Amino acid sequence: MSDKIAIIVAGGSGTRMGTDIPKQFLLLKGKPVLMHTIQQFFDEDAHTQIIVVLPEYQMPFWKELCVKHHFNIIHAIVKGGETRFHSVKNALDSITQTEGMVAIHDGVRPLVSVDVIKTCFEQLKNHRAVAPVVAPQDSIRKVTNNSSEAVDRSEYRLVQTPQCFDLKTIQQAYLQPYESSFTDDASVVEKTGEPIFLVAGNKENIKITTPFDLKIAEGFI
Amino acid sequence: MSDKIAIIVAGGSGTRMGTDIPKQFLLLKGKPVLMHTIQQFFDEDAHTQIIVVLPEYQMPFWKELCVKHHFNIIHAIVKGGETRFHSVKNALDSITQTEGMVAIHDGVRPLVSVDVIKTCFEQLKNHRAVAPVVAPQDSIRKVTNNSSEAVDRSEYRLVQTPQCFDLKTIQQAYLQPYESSFTDDASVVEKTGEPIFLVAGNKENIKITTPFDLKIAEGFI
Numbered sequence: 001m002s003d004k005i006a007i008i009v010a011g012g013s014g015t016r017m018g019t020d021i022p023k024q025f026l027l028l029k030g031k032p033v034l035m036h037t038i039q040q041f042f043d044e045d046a047h048t049q050i051i052v053v054l055p056e057y058q059m060p061f062w063k064e065l066c067v068k069h070h071f072n073i074i075h076a077i078v079k080g081g082e083t084r085f086h087s088v089k090n091a092l093d094s095i096t097q098t099e100g101m102v103a104i105h106d107g108v109r110p111l112v113s114v115d116v117i118k119t120c121f122e123q124l125k126n127h128r129a130v131a132p133v134v135a136p137q138d139s140i141r142k143v144t145n146n147s148s149e150a151v152d153r154s155e156y157r158l159v160q161t162p163q164c165f166d167l168k169t170i171q172q173a174y175l176q177p178y179e180s181s182f183t184d185d186a187s188v189v190e191k192t193g194e195p196i197f198l199v200a201g202n203k204e205n206i207k208i209t210t211p212f213d214l215k216i217a218e219g220f221i
Numbered sequence: 222m223s224d225k226i227a228i229i230v231a232g233g234s235g236t237r238m239g240t241d242i243p244k245q246f247l248l249l250k251g252k253p254v255l256m257h258t259i260q261q262f263f264d265e266d267a268h269t270q271i272i273v274v275l276p277e278y279q280m281p282f283w284k285e286l287c288v289k290h291h292f293n294i295i296h297a298i299v300k301g302g303e304t305r306f307h308s309v310k311n312a313l314d315s316i317t318q319t320e321g322m323v324a325i326h327d328g329v330r331p332l333v334s335v336d337v338i339k340t341c342f343e344q345l346k347n348h349r350a351v352a353p354v355v356a357p358q359d360s361i362r363k364v365t366n367n368s369s370e371a372v373d374r375s376e377y378r379l380v381q382t383p384q385c386f387d388l389k390t391i392q393q394a395y396l397q398p399y400e401s402s403f404t405d406d407a408s409v410v411e412k413t414g415e416p417i418f419l420v421a422g423n424k425e426n427i428k429i430t431t432p433f434d435l436k437i438a439e440g441f442i
Binding site: 131133136137138139140141142143144147148149150151152153155156157158159160181183184186187190195196198203204206207209210212215216218219220 | 354359362363441
């Protein structure tokens with residue numbers, strides 16, 4: 001058994017897409033987005049244990065999709081929670097081994113490169129928490145009440161996934177009570193005092209949340 | 222004569238693209254990127270005065286492209302400067318009228334919507350400086366020396382163009398000496414104490430700086 005675990009969080013309900021189909025199930029080149037995402041982790045290492053987190057009501061539909069698309073990459077399914085935090089916690093609780101490396105990835109980021117996944121896992125040899133980032137292309141403003149001010153964009157990075165952690169470190173971090181400031185897993189781990197090591201992400205690794213994003217991904221794949 | 226002026230800044234040399242052709246001249250659906258950009262301002266209002274800023278050595282090539290592509294939207298060409306700041310200043314110095322509204326736009330943002338241009342100009346009835354922004358999709362980290370920390374992304378906006386200004390306000394602001402913190406025109410104007418009014422941009426209005434961006438734009442247009 002590999003010491004690599006990939007938790008792929010697919011909790012979307014599809015409302016932002018203006019469609020009834022949750023965005024992780026939308027077809028990208030004829031195949032659901034989530035299958036493309038899982039494929040990248042399989043391609044990086046066929047022995048990685050894959051855990052997919054889905055809202056309970058979507059599980060039967062997902063299983064049907066797997067049959068229909070002859071999708072045979074082995075993965076476990078875990079029930080999602082009220083928020084992303086609770087979904088990740090459910091997945092972490094489902095892990096029986098006590099040591100390993102965990103990549104936590106958004107199900108709607110199918111364009112993550114195999115190289116970025118590899119780099120994130122590799123850096124866990126030296127660090128307990130790793131996140132891929134890209135430099136913002138646009139200027140950035142900070143908004144406060146009714147006003148805003150320019151900030152130095154060279155001091156900022158946009159954070160992607162997979163965010164990778166030593167298993168014990170991330171499980172320990174997820175014992176904390178939920179806070180609304182936890183926008184990603186790195187922020188949960190950081191709250192425990194653990195520093196986050198940043199690596200270069202791949203720019204095209206966008207989150208598919210709008211029809212425009214789907215077009216982008218179609219163009220890229 | 223309209224009281225609307227559009228300054229379209231196209232200073233790129235093409236190095237980031239890994240190509241010899243400056244990115245504003247790359248073909249998007251068979252037509253140079255810069256022509257798509259100009260077209261959007263023409264479509265918003267055919268009477269807007271259009272000023273294109275180009276490096277001097279690229280001017281003959283641009284004129285050839287206009288003939289070749291039968292591009293007949295009337296526009297003035299102004300010589301670019303050492304930095305984007307100096308390029309915009311050259312364009313502002315070329316304006317002879319004393320009152321009006323100026324939109325300053327990146328030549329490599331051909332996907333700006335006509336609606337966003339319209340909204341920016343309209344808001345100049347109530348404000349002297351307007352910029353279109355979008356909410357970041359990713360988490361944001363602030364980097365400091367060798368470390369970084371999560372920040373609350375709901376407090377940040379990514380700034381696009383066109384940034385629109387009352388003519389006198391922007392000309393006055395550009396009398397300031399150049400500072401490296403001037404990453405966009407809003408930051409130049411803000412330095413004078415003038416607040417920037419933010420409006421919703423269109424998400425797809427990306428800057429075309431890499432081959433991936435060109436693919437995105439191809440998929441979108």
